[in-house]
Amino acid sequence: xxxxxxxxxxxxxxxxxxxxxxxxxxxxxxxxxxxxxxxxxxxxxxxxxxxxxxxxxxxxxxxxxxxxxxxxxxxxxxxxxxxxxxxxxxxxxxxxxxxxxxxxxxxxxxxxxxxxxxxxxxxxxxxxxxxxxxxxxxxxxxxxxxxxxxxxxxxxxxxxxxxxxxxxxxxxxxxxxxxxxxxxxxxxxxxxxxxxxxxxxxxxxxxxxxxxxxxxxxxxxxxxxxxxxxxxxxxxxxxxxxxxxxxxxxxxxxxxxxxxxxxxxxxxxxxxxxxxxxxxxxxxxxxxxxxxxxxxxxxxx
Numbered sequence: 001x002x003x004x005x006x007x008x009x010x011x012x013x014x015x016x017x018x019x020x021x022x023x024x025x026x027x028x029x030x031x032x033x034x035x036x037x038x039x040x041x042x043x044x045x046x047x048x049x050x051x052x053x054x055x056x057x058x059x060x061x062x063x064x065x066x067x068x069x070x071x072x073x074x075x076x077x078x079x080x081x082x083x084x085x086x087x088x089x090x091x092x093x094x095x096x097x098x099x100x101x102x103x104x105x106x107x108x109x110x111x112x113x114x115x116x117x118x119x120x121x122x123x124x125x126x127x128x129x130x131x132x133x134x135x136x137x138x139x140x141x142x143x144x145x146x147x148x149x150x151x152x153x154x155x156x157x158x159x160x161x162x163x164x165x166x167x168x169x170x171x172x173x174x175x176x177x178x179x180x181x182x183x184x185x186x187x188x189x190x191x192x193x194x195x196x197x198x199x200x201x202x203x204x205x206x207x208x209x210x211x212x213x214x215x216x217x218x219x220x221x222x223x224x225x226x227x228x229x230x231x232x233x234x235x236x237x238x239x240x241x242x243x244x245x246x247x248x249x250x251x252x253x254x255x256x257x258x259x260x261x262x263x264x265x266x267x268x269x270x271x272x273x274x275x276x277x278x279x280x281x282x283x284x285x286x287x288x289x290x291x292x293x294x295x296x297x298x299x300x301x
Contacts, residue, residue, distance in 0.1 A: 013294040028055035064287040069125035130276040141267040152258040155214040159251040163201040166243040
């Protein structure tokens with residue numbers, strides 16, 4: 001007796017329209033990037049199956065919304081689509097390079113332009129859905145800030161630059177060490193750090209300036225030196241797996257909490273996006289409830 005099972009990777013039809021694998025992969029990439037900003041890699045791996053499932057659900061939802069947008073936004077100006085198609089070509093070096101790279105048939109180009117048109121309709125439809133969404137005010141953003149103050153913690157950070165050299169058969173360790181000791185002495189005597197970095201560092205031009213970084217962004221030895229060197233002073237010559245360094249700490253910021261005024265408008269923008277997403281989500285739920293959604297199964301014996 002055979003048993004039929006639903007395959008999560010089987011084709012999906014939404015009101016008779018195929019949910020393309022390309023759309024699913026696009027949603028999957030966006031979800032992976034979002035989750036990667038919110039959790040460590042190990043946890044991301046544990047949630048891989050759920051993320052893939054969510055990507056399929058998001059792709060179904062997007063097709064439903066596109067179908068609705070086609071009925072709500074029937075007419076588009078041809079130049080709206082052509083302008084975006086031209087921009088796509090420019091991203092790949094222009095019309096000629098785009099054609100050579102992808103070797104597209106007339107049907108392929110027509111499909112690309114149809115997808116662009118769907119995207120334009122969807123944007124216009126979202127604008128319609130969100131016309132009545134109220135923008136959050138100062139009281140809303142302050143309430144969020146006070147309830148989620150842990151989100152606005154700033155770790156200790158330093159602004160630093162370094163001069164690095166890499167020992168090699170042509171540049172033995174003894175010579176590297178002697179040269180960097182000499183450079184450090186010249187720095188302590190008042191010579192300009194950037195001038196000496198350009199002359200002696202093995203970094204590409206300008207890459208000796210590392211900007212701001214907090215703990216966990218550099219290798220441990222480099223971090224230990226950076227966070228223990230006083231502002232305006234130079235480290236001793238030290239070694240990491242990347243070479244031998246002399247480091248200058250330009251500035252330091254203590255750990256603390258971002259002031260409300262610095263993040264107020266970011267919070268308002270985030271809350272406004274959430275309200276708009278909620279409005280769109282309600283419509284998507286209604287469309288899903290009325291839709292004919294088929295996950296074409298694979299029979300297993």
